[in-house]
Amino acid sequence: MKITRSVIGLAAGALLSASGLAAHAEDKQLYIIGVFHADVSNSFSSVVKKGVEQAGKDLNVKVEFVGPDKFDVVQEGQLIEAAIAKKPDGLFVSLADCDALKPMVQQAIDAGIPVMSFNSGASCFKQVGSLVHVAEDGLEAGNGAGERLVALGAKNVICLNHEVGNAILEDRCNGIKAAVEKAGGKVSIVPTSLADPSVTKGAIESAFLKDPTIDAIGGEWGGGPSPAVIDQTLTELNLQGKVIVSYFDPGLDTLPMIKEGKIAFETSQVPFNQGYLPVEFLAAYLRYGVLPGGPTGVVSNGGFFIDKTNVDKITDLVKGGIY
Amino acid sequence: MATPIIEARSVSRYFGTVVALKDISIAVHAGEVVCLLGDNGAGKSTLIKILSGLERPDEGTLAIDGQPVNFRSPRDAFARGIATVYQDLAVLPQMSISRNFMLGMEPIRKFGPFRFFDEAKAGAIAREELAKIGITVNHLKQKVGTMSGGERQSLAIARAEYRGARLLILDEPTSALGVNEAAIVLRHVIRARARGLGVVFITHNVHHALPIGDRFVILNRGRVAGTFARAEMDEAALNRHMGGGAEFEALQRDLVALADQLKTGATVH
Amino acid sequence: MTMALPHSRTRELPLGRRIVERPEVGAAIGVIVLWVFFAIIGGSDGFLTTRGIASYLNIAAQVGIVGTTVTLLLIAGEFDLSIGSMVGFSGMIIALGTTQAGMPLWLALLCALAFAVLYGYAVGMLVVRWNIPSFIVTLAGLFLLRGATIGFSRSIAQQPYIGGVKNAIGTDPLQYLFAGKLWESLDVGFLWWIGLVIVGAIVLTKTKFGNWIFAVGGSPSAARASGIPVARVKIILFIAVSVSGVLLAAIQVLSLGSADSFRGQGKEFEAAITAVIGGTSLSGGTGSIIGTAIGALTLGIVRQGLFFAGVDYDWYQAILGLLLLLAVIINQFARRNVSKS
Structure with a gap:
């Protein structure tokens, strides 16, 4: 027995050395840094951060998850450069602007640090040099939400966007637009504001004033401050129940509204996974040399619907910070 | 008498319905100190703004060396040798x-195609000019803020003179100063006169005007209340004219009466 | 020549006092303390590596470029709140010009430059001729330019994000004037910054124009009375600030290859903060270009130092606010000794 085991061990060791991996690779603690394009303490990114930290605990990885103090691609690039100086084993970044971040990612690769991407950058992560992309495909998710809105009877949809210029948000609205227009409906895009609820309120009021035939709302971030404003505005306009409301990425405020029937459904990009999976994939790559995602390199992680059927379970998860 | 350096002929200035100056005539000759006296609101500052080119008269004319002129800006006036030193704005x-x-008027040192401020030359000029008026400066890089008020005024006057002024208009140069500080400035005014400059000295302090003035022009409510030569003036007379004479005496009586009332505990309205 | 008269009261201050009264000194001490602090707690994590040093020099360079001209403007007693929006807008001009209008790079840069000169001139005219406070004029500019950035990009390219600048300009050698690395990961922008600081410092302290800048800010009426063309000085400085915004935009757009409607946001305050940390007074009349450079370095070191130290970014703004307050208090003390008037 004893002999056999050691023989197997030797053989396995030889195999591992031959394949370029150190023995007991799993024992060595890895160091992985994630860089986001906005602040990492909002209700969305803090869940991503939770996923990063959980993965670090589960997989014996020292993790860090950082971002600028507000949406700022220039600063994100500067943070990536600084992260390289910390000499991590692996790096994962949200590619909010591929053109802008490509040189920094290239620097990391040149420094021998493997890079994966998450959240934003589905269309361009390959050119940038990211090995795997974990994210919702905005167009796909938008398309799914649009089809569902059509199925619920929507013909004239306003798609709200609180971060004009952010590719994934634009994609979602474009996805909704494609699906609704395919069914013969109409979609107009309305910019809102995270910082100033009065802007959001005014935008919606004037949209309905201009076009009373609007029968559905899509696009907006459910975990942000807008749903409460939208809810109040719809009540004031006496449109509650007459307009189909749907959001992306739920927050604790909106889940009860699903139960009440004020919100038809929400589409989640499962932020916890966006933090957890890149760490897991990087660790697996660093330790065993394996990559998920197949030839496309995309690990699709969105388009998950939350409605009356599963809202209770999701609520519990959100309360635990895991959603 | 010779032609005056500057002469205002029947100058008037109105601000809407307010008559700031009415029919003012004043002349200043080389080597003469003309003191412009008057209470607040008498029109002193409007008059010096006109003399220095900052404002234009609505009626009447200005003449330099007997030639009528029309100043468009202080630069214009300055080009004709009229320099104004304002009380608080004189220096930085x-x-x-x-x-x-x-x-x-910074001296320039050329270095290839570049033109730099010639600090050494500026220092040498400043040192020499200040020495002429009796201020020894050891440290020219010292901030002016560290000089005394009198020295600052003197610096401003010396600067105006260096810039080629023939007539200095000094706006309340002594009013914010203590006795010793004021004395420094007054000494410089006398020296400037000795060098042949004309001086318009604006003040409401009779003690400062009396020892240096050759002539005294008293303004009251935008009009010339009187023009007096040195010989016809003493302090009491000047005071009387300045405050509007009778008005001032009436005010004095009022104040004495009020003090008496308060002493006796009578009701004050 | 030197007549020792009893009433001469200027005296030479002891060397120590003279050093302490220089506006840059407090800032320089501060930045050294901060650097040592972060070197101790973040040194082993890369703060001291060439890449780490480059990372905060790059940040200092970007804010320092606009900080330098903003300092000159502040010394002249005026304010420019629109510089951040100017960075965004001129960046959009360059990106739209090269990708959508098919302009060669030099032409797109020239367009942005021409716009900046016109804009700076217009702001200057409104301020000096119409006597509208620069705070108000440039506050309007802040919104106007930011809105125009979004509006133009959306109506021309259907989105407020323009990528593909690098493809559009191809191998145009002009881009290497603004983008690329000097050495390891140090950006070319660093050289621009150093160059601007040197030129700015020389202009301010060694030329006639610099003397005028101080005078215009210290007392416009005294300056005017001394025959200084106050209006011209201010207009030139407004133009200089706008042009420095174009420079920063060119550096950002050409090194990142894209422009979006958020670029430059908040730079107006960062620029002012670097100036104030460096001892420049918001009320005009005093200030130092070297001080601002130290202020920019402070910003870079704090921003990246926090990252290397593993501190949450949430605290960045709070620390910046604290530093600003500290700098102002120190400057106030120093100034009290100089000016009694």
Whole structure:
């Protein structure tokens, strides 16, 4: 027995050395840094951060998850450069602007640090040099939400966007637009504001004033401050129940509204996974040399619907910070 | 008498319905100190703004060396040798003495195609000019803010003179100063006169005007209340004219009466 | 020549006092303390590596480029709140010009430059001729330019994000004037910054124009009375600030290859903060270009130092606010000794 085991061990060791991996690779603690394009303490990114930290605990990885103090691609690039100086084993970044971040990612690769991407950058992560992309495909998710809105009877949809210029948000609205227009409906895009609820309120009021035939709302971030404003505005306009409301990425405020029937459904990009999976994939790559995602390199992680059927379970998860 | 350096002929100035100046005539000759006296609101500052080119008269004319002129700006006036030193705006406390002195006429040192401020030359000029008026400066990089009020005024006057002024208009140069500080400035005014400059000295302090003035022009409510030569003036007379004479005496009586009332505990309305 | 008269009261201050009264000194001490602090707690994590040093020099360079001209403007007693929006807008001009209008790079840069000169001139005219406070004029500019950035990009390219600048300009050698690395990961922008600081410092302290800048800010009426063309000085400085915004935009757009409607946001305050940390007074009349450079370095070191130290970014703004307050208090003390008027 004893002999056999050691023989197997030797053989396995030889195999591992031959394949370029150190023995007991799993024992060595890895160091992985994630860089986001906005602040990492909002209700969305803090869940991503939770996923990063959980993965670090589960997989014996020292993790860090950082971002600028507000949406700022220039600063994100500067943070990536600084992260390289910390000499991590692996790096994962949200590619909010591929053109802008490509040189920094290239620097990391040149420094021998493997890079994966998450959240934003589905269309361009390959050119940038990211090995795997974990994210919702905005167009796909938008398309799914649009089809569902059509199925619920929507013909004239306003798609709200609180971060004009952010590719994934634009994609979602474009996805909704494609699906609704395919069914013969109409979609107009309305910019809102995270910082100033009065802007959001005014935008919606004037949209309905201009076009009373609007029968559905899509696009907006459910975990942000807008749903409460939208809810109040719809009540004031006496449109509650007459307009189909749907959001992306739920927050604790909106889940009860699903139960009440004020919100038809929400589409989640499962932020916890966006933090957890890149760490897991990087660790697996660093330790065993394996990559998920197949030839496309995309690990699709969105388009998950939350409605009356599963809202209770999701609520519990959100309360635990895991959603 | 010779032609005056500057002469205002029947000058008037109105601000809407307010008559700031009415029919003012005044002349200043080389080597003469004319004191412009008057209470607040008498029209002193409007008159010096006109003399220095900052404002234009609505009626009447200005003449330089007997030639009628029409100043468009202080630069214009300055080009004709009229320099005004304002009470509070004379110098920049945060800047060094030499830079203050040469402000607006900085000496230039060329270095290839570049033109630099010639600090050494500026310092030498400032030192020499200040020495002429009796201020020894050891440290020209010292900020003007560290000089005394009298020295600052003197610096401003010396600068105006260096810039080629033939007539100095000094706006309340002594009013914010203590006795000793004021004395420094007054000494410089006398020296300037000795060098042949004309001086318009604006003040409401009779003690400062009396020892240096050759002539006294008293303004009251925008009009000339009186023009007096040195010989016809003493302090009491000047005071009487300045405050509006009778008015001032009436005010004095009122104040004495009020004090008496308060002493006796009578009701004050 | 030197007549020792009893009433001469200027005296030479002791060397120590003269050093302490220099506006840059407090800032320089501060930045050294901060650097040592972060070197101790973040040194082993890369703060001291060439890449780490480059990372905060790059940040200092970007804010320092606009900080330098903003300092000159502040010394002249005026304010520009629109510089951040100017960075965004001129960046959009360059990106739209090269990708959508098919302009060669030099032409797109020239367009942005021409716009900046016109804009700076217009702001200057409104301020000096119409006597509208620069705070108000440039506050309007902040919104106007930011809105125009979004509006133009959306109506021309259907989105407020323009990528593909690098493809559009191809191998145009002009881009290497603004983008690329000097050495390891140090950006070319660093050289621009150093160059601007040197030129700015020389202009301010060694030329006639610099003397005028101080005078215009210290007392416009005294300056005017001394025959200084106050209006011209201010207009030139407004133009200089706008042009420095174009420079920063060119550096950002050409090194990142894209422009979006958020670029430059908040730079107006960062620029002012670097100036104030460096001892420049918001009320005009005093200030130092070297001080601002130290202020920019402070910003870079704090921003990246926090990252290397593993501190949450949430605290960045709070620390910046604290530093600003500290700098102002120190400057106030120093100034009290200089000016009694």
